[in-house]
Amino acid sequence: MQSVSRFEASLLRLLWYFLHRVPPDRALPLLENRCTAPTCLHRNAVNLVQDALGKGCVLLLARRGGWRRERFLSGERGGTGVSPVKEGRLWERTPPADLGLSFSAHTLRFLIWITANRPGDSDRAWSVPEEELTLGDRLLLYFAHEGLRNVAEGLGAPKLRTEQPFVQHALCWLAFPEDYTAAPIGARPNFAPWTNGAGACMLEALQPELARRWIEVESNKERLVDPQTMRVLGLAQERVLTSFLDAVEREGRMDLARFLLQAAAVLLGPHAHTGMWTARLNMTGQRVADRAATYQAATIFLRTLDRLQTWERRARGVGYFDEGYAATQLWKADWEQVQGDVLTERARAIVQALDPMRQV
Amino acid sequence: MSRAYRVTVRESQNRVIRAEDHVSTRLEILEVLPPEQMAGLLADELERRGFERHGTRLVRQQDGVTISVETTTGTVTVAAEASEEAAIQAERTDRAYDDVGPHAKVVRENLKKQLEKDIEKKVGEKTASLQTKVTDRLEGELSDVRQELDQAVNRVTAEALKRKAAQMGQIKEMTEDPQAGSLTIVVEV
Numbered sequence: 001m002q003s004v005s006r007f008e009a010s011l012l013r014l015l016w017y018f019l020h021r022v023p024p025d026r027a028l029p030l031l032e033n034r035c036t037a038p039t040c041l042h043r044n045a046v047n048l049v050q051d052a053l054g055k056g057c058v059l060l061l062a063r064r065g066g067w068r069r070e071r072f073l074s075g076e077r078g079g080t081g082v083s084p085v086k087e088g089r090l091w092e093r094t095p096p097a098d099l100g101l102s103f104s105a106h107t108l109r110f111l112i113w114i115t116a117n118r119p120g121d122s123d124r125a126w127s128v129p130e131e132e133l134t135l136g137d138r139l140l141l142y143f144a145h146e147g148l149r150n151v152a153e154g155l156g157a158p159k160l161r162t163e164q165p166f167v168q169h170a171l172c173w174l175a176f177p178e179d180y181t182a183a184p185i186g187a188r189p190n191f192a193p194w195t196n197g198a199g200a201c202m203l204e205a206l207q208p209e210l211a212r213r214w215i216e217v218e219s220n221k222e223r224l225v226d227p228q229t230m231r232v233l234g235l236a237q238e239r240v241l242t243s244f245l246d247a248v249e250r251e252g253r254m255d256l257a258r259f260l261l262q263a264a265a266v267l268l269g270p271h272a273h274t275g276m277w278t279a280r281l282n283m284t285g286q287r288v289a290d291r292a293a294t295y296q297a298a299t300i301f302l303r304t305l306d307r308l309q310t311w312e313r314r315a316r317g318v319g320y321f322d323e324g325y326a327a328t329q330l331w332k333a334d335w336e337q338v339q340g341d342v343l344t345e346r347a348r349a350i351v352q353a354l355d356p357m358r359q360v
Numbered sequence: 361m362s363r364a365y366r367v368t369v370r371e372s373q374n375r376v377i378r379a380e381d382h383v384s385t386r387l388e389i390l391e392v393l394p395p396e397q398m399a400g401l402l403a404d405e406l407e408r409r410g411f412e413r414h415g416t417r418l419v420r421q422q423d424g425v426t427i428s429v430e431t432t433t434g435t436v437t438v439a440a441e442a443s444e445e446a447a448i449q450a451e452r453t454d455r456a457y458d459d460v461g462p463h464a465k466v467v468r469e470n471l472k473k474q475l476e477k478d479i480e481k482k483v484g485e486k487t488a489s490l491q492t493k494v495t496d497r498l499e500g501e502l503s504d505v506r507q508e509l510d511q512a513v514n515r516v517t518a519e520a521l522k523r524k525a526a527q528m529g530q531i532k533e534m535t536e537d538p539q540a541g542s543l544t545i546v547v548e549v
Contacts, residue, residue: 285488287381287495288502357385357438357506 008045019056066090066205101136120156130165191247234297302347382439
């Protein structure tokens with residue numbers, strides 16, 4: 001039995017909450033509480049933190065999608081310089097040695113800070129440049145963001161998202177675009193760590209979760225009443241989608257955008273209609289320009305399918321010996337599996353029906 | 361002791377009220393010919409319909425509405441704006457202990473602050489009213505503009521098809537039914 005101080009016990013409990021090992025009601029009192037942080041942690045506590053991080057993060061990734069047998073581009077280059085497609089579970093597609101996560105002192109400092117303060121405490125804010133974080137740090141912060149948004153909205157969690165490093169945390173932004181409506185205008189999510197190496201492997205594992213989240217965000221639009229709320233949500237979505245698709249295109253990892261196709265397949269069934277995105281919007285007294293901007297924001301996800309279709313069209317022209325053949329063929333297969341052309345036509349019909357010039 | 365003196369403050373301002381509204385969309389033009397040629401055909405068709413050329417942009421004004429088409433991208437912007445000069449008046453009354461003394465001065469200052477708010481509120485109401493008129497005017501034109509541009513695009517497409525057919529071979533027969541919107545070209549290749 002290893003003994004720890006009361007502060008360290010609280011820290012560990014919060015960490016276990018972020019790693020989904022304790023329920024929210026045991027974490028909330030700790031988040032509400034403020035206390036003095038010790039000057040350092042005992043070796044026991046650090047060992048327990050290391051153990052929790054090493055096992056907990058991996059377990060969560062495996063449970064959320066790493067266990068699935070999927071086809072993704074391999075990160076390695078074959079003899080022809082072409083990335084092959086590999087099929088299997090996450091640790092079968094990529095050697096476990098390449099999936100290693102490292103955590104820096106920033107993780108420990110964050111855990112100490114969140115235990116001692118409330119998320120919204122600005123006089124003792126925790127802020128680290130996003131580029132200083134390791135992949136492990138970023139993953140832990142992703143789980144922390146998920147945990148905080150569930151219980152700590154009233155404790156200042158939204159404020160945390162407008163500051164470094166959360167404001168640039170691309171995975172948080174991608175999974176929870178509705179949390180970034182207040183992000184500063186110049187803020188851009190940093191997708192570089194997530195589109196190659198172990199970061200891309202994590203995105204592979206989180207595909208089902210990302211699909212589920214985007215289905216949830218789009219489905220919730222039906223309940224939105226205030227046009228301004230819709231506009232800021234659409235803007236946040238547009239920012240993250242643009243950054244994400246630019247990044248995956250640059251790296252030749254279009255397969256990482258598969259979750260968008262999966263979400264579209266659910267949202268755009270044969271009976272999809274405009275009301276699913278705009279049913280409750282109160283447009284009384286709105287200018288035509290504002291109405292158009294609101295509908296554009298509501299349909300940002302639908303309009304993204306045009307770009308994804310462009311990838312598929314481009315893939316048709318890539319030859320066997322061309323660079324990126326495996327990537328384009330994989331994208332074509334994904335596209336055909338969800339009947340991407342049919343989905344795009346349905347999306348276009350909805351977007352056109354909401355064009356103010358066609359509504360009069 | 362009752363406050364015996366009535367203090368009244370009046371304010372009158374001339375304000376210019378402005379309102380504007382606009383909407384943009386893109387024309388769906390098939391690339392039967394290279395983009396520059398399609399843009400040229402579109403520009404010619406729009407000129408025939410009373411648009412004025414400003415480089416690659418064609419503009420027409422009608423009934424207080426400006427229609428602008430960027431031929432290279434097919435972007436259409438329909439805009440309406442209006443402005444009017446309005447005389448805004450407001451008055452507020454209160455009571456003070458004295459006529460021209462310190463209390464009356466304080467009361468007058470407070471009334472002036474309230475008057476500013478009253479005037480801003482009236483300006484806001486007039487702006488909203490003008491905005492409603494501008495938006496209604498724009499909406500009234502949108503349907504006709506849309507139909508007209510759809511017709512223009514159809515004519516441009518038909519013309520492009522004729523030219524394309526002529527490039528491919530000898531046109532043996534050409535039948536056009538404007539009412540049905542159909543064009544049949546028989547080409548000997």
